[in-house]
Amino acid sequence: MAIRVLVVDDSSFFRRRVSEILNRDPLLTVVDTAANGQEAVEKARLLRPDVITMDIEMPVMDGISAVRAIMKATPTPVLMFSSLTHDGARATLDALDAGAMDFLPKRFEDIARSKEEAILLLQQRVKAISRRRAVAAPVSRSSTIGAASAAARVRPTLASTPAGRGFAAATPVVAEPVVERRSLPRRSGKHYQLLAIGTSTGGPVALQKVLTRLPANFPHPIVLIQHMPGTFTSAFAARLDGLCQIRVKEAEDGDQLRPGHAYLAPGGKQMLFEGRAGNARLRVIDGNDKVNYKPCVDITFASAAKIYGGNVLAVVLTGMGADGREGARLLKEQGASIWAQDEESCVVYGMPQAVAKAGIATESLPLSLIGDAINNEIGG
Known part of the structure; x- marks a missing residue:
């Protein structure tokens, strides 16, 4: 039909x-x-x-x-x-x-x-x-802001997309039904130095739900890769910064990574790391026009694998296509932890499914649990 x-x-x-x-x-x-x-x-x-x-x-x-x-x-x-x-x-x-x-x-x-x-x-x-039926009206932005503002927040002072780029275009494949997990995964005891999150379709709302669960004293830097045009990422970073206890900004070339700060990859650019873990900086570059996505999750994840090795928790959220799978594979080979959003809570179960089907993800979690699971795993 x-x-x-x-x-x-x-x-x-x-x-x-x-x-x-x-x-x-x-x-x-x-x-x-x-x-x-x-x-x-x-x-x-x-x-x-x-x-x-x-x-x-x-x-x-x-x-x-x-x-x-x-x-x-x-x-x-x-x-x-x-x-x-x-x-x-x-x-x-x-x-x-x-x-x-x-x-x-x-x-x-x-x-x-x-x-x-x-x-x-x-x-x-x-x-x-x-493929995803809308089921209820979400909480309004004003009430979300009110809830975030009600929490005690200690916030330290924070020192155009090419045609076709930044929009996932692959058709998602239909996955097997999964049972939603309703408890936090057991803490692994791993040592981390970076949280990396990649997403596409449905990502703006998903990122908001995850990041608003993180405390202001989150112990590590966070990098965010969202398929989005360049004119959108600065506004999106500003919105997240107003809602979250952590600080959120659009990444700039030369940014030094700081704990409790999230850096959103600019639309139309690629975000990489340079230096060494614990004192790394971001490189924001134009990148190769032959790459389908700007920003690209695979590119940022692969760069993280070189600098941070296995000391990364990488999370792949809702999105079309398979961006993030190969970068997550490189991280997994270094010993990093890879989580994927589960099918039932995704707007489009493409990117998380690609990671899960390849056997790379160690956890498949509903969106409602991911923020708390990150806190539990990293110990923020």
């Missing part, structure tokens, strides 16, 4: 364009369109589509308000279309907080090197998020 899609945008041209692209795939069918958020809420209730594509700026009701209303009344996977600007980034992050599952730039030339690649990517994204 075809995946039923509701297309929402105030531009009749864009509605028609998206509808034509989706209808080209025999597994997708556009059941209707809406010109504003209020229409989207009403048609979501009447038509019960499998997926909704949603613009942000619209008359009558904007896309963020529409996502909130839909998640409250008829939870449905939503793919947002966003402009690649700082304001567009902030609005997109608000939409993800409201319950949207994923986003793509509204200008198709920003997401692919060719028209056909852009068409395939949009079709793949819609199919990927259709």
Whole structure:
């Protein structure tokens, strides 16, 4: 049965364009369109589509308000279309907080090197998020901030994506069902010097849930690799910094790694390490344009293996494709610990599945446990 899609945008041209692209795939069918958020809420209730594509700026009701209303009344996977600007980034992050599952730039030339690649990517994204039913409206960002602010926080002073880069494009494979683990894994007693987390589709919300569990006195530096365009990563780092007890910043070339600080790889760049463990610095470079992802989890993980050896806890969260598998393999060969998010809690079980199926992951954990499991393992 075809995946039923509701297309929402105030531009009749864009509605028609998206509808034509989706209808080209025999597994997708556009059941209707809406010109504003209020229409989207009403048609979501009447038509019960499998997926909704949603613009942000619209008359009558904007896309963020529409996502909130839909998640409250008829939870449905939503793919947002966003402009690649700082304001567009902030609005997109608000939409993800409201319950949207994923986003793509509204200008198709920003997401692919060719028209056909852009068409395939949009079709793949819609199919990927259709596999995950939205189940409830999330906690609002304001209440999350309030909870984070209520905790005592001692915070020390902290000293454009190329076309097609930074967006995972591989189709996820269907995995065997798994039973959700409901207890923390036994502490291994390993010595660590670095926490490294890689993710893609669904990552912004997943990272927020994990990082807000870490205390301000977390004993090691943290590096974050999220597939995201360059105009988004600074806004995303600032948002995480406001929510978390640890410090979070967009990584810069030459940053010295400090305990209790998380460094988000800039979109459109690659993040590496130089120096020695315990006194390492970050290198942020343009990297090879032939690499599919900028930033790339494999590249950062591989660099960590050279500098930190086995003293790394690497976690692979939700995302399309297999980025992170080969880097995790190199870390595992050095004796590092590799964890993967489990299937049931992923938006897309692609990257974690690639690590788990290769026999690299030692733990497969639900998202709700990962932050506490990190604290238990590392002893923050």
